[in-house]
Amino acid sequence: MAEPARAKPKPTPETQYFWDGTQAGELRLQRCDACANVYFPPRPFCPSCGSRKVSVFKASGKGKLYSYVINHRPAAPGFTPPYAIAVVELDEGPRMMSNIIDCPQTPEALELDMKLEVAFEKLDDKITLPMFRPAKG
């Protein structure tokens, strides 16, 4: 029997723009045209004011480490422990779950509030995941 594979997102009509963005090397967010609220995860209306007039834009890809765990066991299929599961606070405001790459997966290296920048990891022809690495400079 094959090893269970890493969980892979399956886009919906409402989230497709986000996954199209990561494939194109862009982190895309939505902003409300009525109240300027920037939000995540994707939906075609503003969860702050209810307006359906919202726009997709390319985010800066910059953020900071809000919190994390370093998972030892049980490990998710496709992951080699220990690995950090992080929540990144984007400069635009929303937070998203991700992994931290190009960085030792240790409490010493993973400092809360450290600056991060987005990086893209291609899973297959359809899905590219947004990852984050310590920001340069």
Place this chain on the structure above:
Amino acid sequence: MRRNQVAVVGAAETTELGIIPNMSQIQLHADAALNAIADAGLKLSDIDGIATAVETPQQIAHYLGITPTWVDGTSVGGCSFMLHVRHAAAAIEAGLCKTVLITHAESGKSMIGKLPRSIPADSLQGQFEAPFGVYGPPSMFPIPVLRYMKTYGITHEQIAMVAVVQREWAAKNPRATMKDPITVADVLNSRMIAYPFRLLQCCLVTDGGGALILTSADRAKDFPRKPVYILGTGESVETPMVSQMETFNSSRAFKVAGPTAFKEAGITHKDVDHLMIYDAFAHLPLYGLGDLGFMPHEETGKFIADGNTRPGGKLPLNTNGGGLSYMHSGMYGMYALQESVRQMRGIAPAQVKDAKISVCHGVGGMFAASGTIIFTNER
């Protein structure tokens, strides 16, 4: 809701707790239900309202042979039963039914007849959390805690003390799964699960169940057990995605449910004799103490580390040993309610002397939902 109009008149856990390899999940529900019905001195045919979670009400009603006129299948995780108590109290007051049975059971360890829990790949969790290696509650529930510690200056040793103190309570409970004393060093040297949490800061995985029977306070005095009245209730939900909480410095669901219950009960924190805060992981009592307004979050770690919640302390907390040491079948809220009822009846193994008010606070999912019930034994 008006105070003290509804009472718990039956309460019981499954005959066994821990590892129960000879019973399916649905039979655990029935075992707990039959024990609670016997505790109340009732017959199955007396039950006209039913509430349960994960398993459907139709499943449990049919299995038990009950024809309800009121049904609640609210299933928001481990605090579902707090919400059931709240909804049942409102339904009884409104005259929708007279005698409600609330059941919980989970074959959490033996996994017999247990429904699979899976996350669809096209759900929001499946798209925006699962691909990053979350895998079960230990990898998710502790994600906020490093931020909480940094914000409020809470130490690893203080959070370790949550587990140490609860083991002290568990030692007084013959039915607790883990009773041997532990030290802060034992906690901090136990196997790493998901940094910063180690094995002894994570809940047990066991089999078991529990059931409650509620009726109007006016009828309650004719039952064999001392009635335990519903003084105040609260509930809320936030998000199924831990990454999307408004803040990791508190729980919005806690901050709605807890104060709603206190306001309804018309009590202050000084009036609380006994407290249960659902502890799936060791940080939850800290969040609970702060979000329910017992003290500022900055003081929660020190409060527990100083021994205020241990046996003999001024605020007895999780007196059955909690999810960390008593039992945790997957949805622990029912066991917290059972302990509050025992304390109010005056029959708990680690009885708090002269306790008159018990606050029972639950969490569902990873801070996704919350329910708070305040009980009293005085009408």
